[in-house]
Every structure is written in C-alpha cells, then in structure tokens.
Amino acid sequence: MLQLALILAFTASFKIVPKPEKNSCSTISENISDIRQDTQPSHMSFTTDKQTLEDLHIFGKHGGESISNIFNRCSTRGGAAVLEEMFRYPLSGHEAINKRSSIIQSFAALGTVFPFKSSDFDAAEPYLENTDERSKLTTQENSVARKLTNMIAMDVNTQLIYKGAEALVELMKKAAELMNELTANEFYIEEKEELLTILHHPAFTDILNSKGKLSHEQIAAFDVLLRFKQREQIEKLLRLIYNLDAYLSIAKVANERKFVFPKALPGNQQDLVKLEGLYHPLLKKAVPNNIHVTTENNIIFLTGANMAGKSTFMKSLSIAMYLAHAGFPVAAKKMEFTVLDGVYTTINLPDNLGMGASHFYAEVLRVKHMAQELRAKKDLFIVFDELFRGTNVKDAYEATIAIVSAFAKKRKSIFVISTHIIEAGDVLREKYRNINFVYLPTRMNGNQPAYTYTLEQGITGDRHGMVIIQNEKILDILQNGKKKPRKKTAYELPHR
Secondary structure (H helix, E strand, C coil): CHHHHHHHHCCCCCCCCCCCCCCCCCCCHHHHHHCCCCCCCCCCCCECCHHHHHHCCCCCCCCCCCHHHHHCCCCCHHHHHHHHHHHHCCCCCHHHHHHHHHHHHHHHHHCCCCCCCHHHHHHHHHHHHCCCHHHCCCHHHCCHHHHHHHHHCCCHHHHHHHHHHHHHHHHHHHHHHHHHHHHHCCCCCHHHHHHHHHHCCHHHHHHHHCCCCCCHHHHHHHHHHHHHHCHHHHHHHHHHHHHHHHHHHHHHHHHHHCCECCEEECCCCCEEEEEEEECCCCCCCCCCEEEEEECCCCEEEEEECCCCCHHHHHHHHHHHHHHHHCCCCECCCEEEEECCCEEEEECCCCCEHHHCECHHHHHHHHHHHHHHHHHCCCCEEEEECCCCCCCCHHHHHHHHHHHHHHHCCCCCCEEEEECCCHHHHHHHHHHCCCEEEEEECEEEECCEEEECCCCEECCCCCCCHHHHHHHCCHHHHHHHCCCCCCCCCHHHCCCC
C-alpha cells in the first residue's frame, strides 16, 4: 500500500509557487534589480526552495556562518544587495553563467581593487533620495546673509546637500579613473561601456573637470544636474558601481581561498558534472573528493556508517552545484557541469508540527514535490539524505526501491540518495545500470572508529552505532547512576 501511494505521488499535480514581486522601495540600494544585465531573462528560471537554502546554509541564521557570508566583502550596502540577489536567483543558461564567471575571473586575475570610499556612498544615497524641488541650492543664496549664517552654523539640510553633491562628484571622478584602468579587461565590456556612456555625457564635463574644493556656485549647479536633470543617469551609474562592488568581492574571495571557476556546458551533454578536489567551503580541514556523473550513472547511491561524512559530502556537492549555477567560484580544483533547471536538497527536514505532520509524511510530501518538478520536464539536481528515515525498516526498504526506480528513468537529472537500507541497494544494483554505488568507509582501530572521508566504490554494511554507545559508556552510566569524566572522542570532532 505504501509503495503504491508513493508511486501515485509521482503523478500528482503541484501548484508552482511564483517568485516574490520586485521590491517597490525607492532607495538606490533597494532598486538594484532594475538593472541586471547579466541575470537571466524573465522567460528563464532556475528553481530552488527554502528547505534547500537552509540545508546548505546559503544565507545562515542570525549572523551565523553561511555561504553568502564567505563571499560578502562588499564595501557598499548596494553591493551587498546585488550579491544577495545573485545568490537568490542563480542563472539557468550556460552563456549567462560563463559570462558572469568570466567577468569575475578577469577581476581576480587582474587583482582589481574597489577604489571608492564607503563614506561617499553613505552621503550620496540619502542625498539622491531628497527630490524636493524646494531644497535646490541656488547661486542667489550666496548672499551676505547666507555667508553670515554659514559662519555660525550651516543648517542640516544644506549640509546634507553639500556632502551629498561633493560625494557624488568624487564617486564620478573615481569611476572615470577606474574605467581607464580597466581598458585591458576583455570580459568586463558591456557594463564598462554603459559606465563610460554616462561619464562622457556632455552634462557631466564640468563635474569631471572640477578641481579642489567646490565653491557654492559649483555645488548649486551640480546639485541641479545630479538630483534633478540627470537623476536617472546618476542612479544607473550607482547601480553599475554596486554590481562592480559585488564582482570584486567575489573575485577577492576566489583569490584568497583558491576557489576554482567552473565551466558551464549547454544541455544535452553526456557528462552532467565532473569535479576534482571537491570540499566543503565552511570546513577548515576538509578532505577533498572527486566525482564524475554522466547520463549513464546519474544516480549516486551513497552508504556509510553514522559520522562517516555522508551529509557533509552531499552538502559539498550541492553547494558546488548551486554556486556554479550562480556563476561563482567553488571549493574544488576543477569543475565542469551541464546546466540544470534547479537544485533541491532534503538533508535536515523538520517535522511540521503545526500541520500535525510526522517526519515520514514530511518526507513523502517532499518526494511528491520533487516528482511534480520532474514531471514539469525539468532537469534537476536532487539530494535525499537517509531517504525515509522516518518510517520502519520494511516500509523504508520498499519505498526506497520504488522511488529510486522512478528516478532511474530521468537520465538528464542528477540524484544523490544516502541510506542505511543497504538491502535496497542490492536489489537496485541488479535492476539498473545508471546507479553509481559509492560509500564512505570506516576503519576500526580496536574499538575506535576512524573515518577516511574519501569515497570508494560499492556498498558498505558498516554499522557502528553500538560501538559508539559502548565507547561513551552510556549503559554503564544508566546502570551505575554516575557519569565518569572522560576525554573527547574522535566522533565528537566536526565532520569533514
């Protein structure tokens, strides 16, 4: 009955959740999405969900460690907003991915540094938000009365206008200098041309040619240009600079951490992903692994004892696939991949107590969601860690065989399934040739397990749960009612 229910779930319909509407706020940093030259067109979409973002710690919680924090070396709030947008909306075309990747890689190779001061953006942004015509400075204000007032104290609004205009003038001059330095960059072309078009506008000639401290007459004239007559061009200029800030932030991290830039391949490739030296970017002493997935072995059936590193490997591979689709560098020595339509992981699936849903039912709903996405003709990267752990062994065995059998028909998608139900692996090995059976081994040193964290071919029956329980002397504690002091054991150390 269970097997039938699960297979029927594969044919059920599912309502696709639309993307959130674009933010309508008017501030410069919140409108960066208005100019996304290298993001996907509206008719293309890469799909993922909240569960995946949480599994992979893409954004993290409450300032904790996250993948996005690794790459955030931005100097501006606008740059950080662009970076977050890149993380939230990975690309779905190999040309767009390689284009963004090449731009970032070129900055990494040249060692380009963001030359602007953060304080100038802090002054320029609120200045541009003030569109009240009554706040315009005029040359007529340069009167004896105004001079006398300024000798005592310049009013707050006038100070903001002065500082904002001066900051924007400085930003424009720095941008012009940087564009000259980037002449040799053969990849940062379209946005550079847009920046130059703005900077070369005749209206800005006096601004770029100004020297020394600006007079009141200059600030008044520039204010009319910057805040009113050429406001749209200035906003566009800032957004292009924010994009640049994000690119340079990613490039800096790539250099510091020696991340590699993946090569994206168009669809209909036999090779789906090839990775050398893959590791988890948040771990300091990570053990690298190699993996090669094709249409002939597109299901990875992963076994291994608890603590052997299965979850960490799956997260490492999933993070690499996610970053690669965003055009970002990854924690590996080499990577090539066929562009897919989305990444979905099920690693730390919570119970939905609010709906009265058990863990097993949450798993079933999750599998159903994946089935509906696959039925929509999407090629996906899908991960299930310990599939059907929320039910009894018999049901888990039957369900694992049923679901993996259905996955086996989807040759253009990649599936990573970990399980302790090794008997299911024995059955599947006889039925399908496109399943790659790998495991993470455990080496016993007496009563102490040791882990290599390196993939090997085959299925393992390693089960050392009772060994760990005995080593922790849990039964002795319960029997004697007293906990003895002990040293930390190997399996309490972080996974690698």
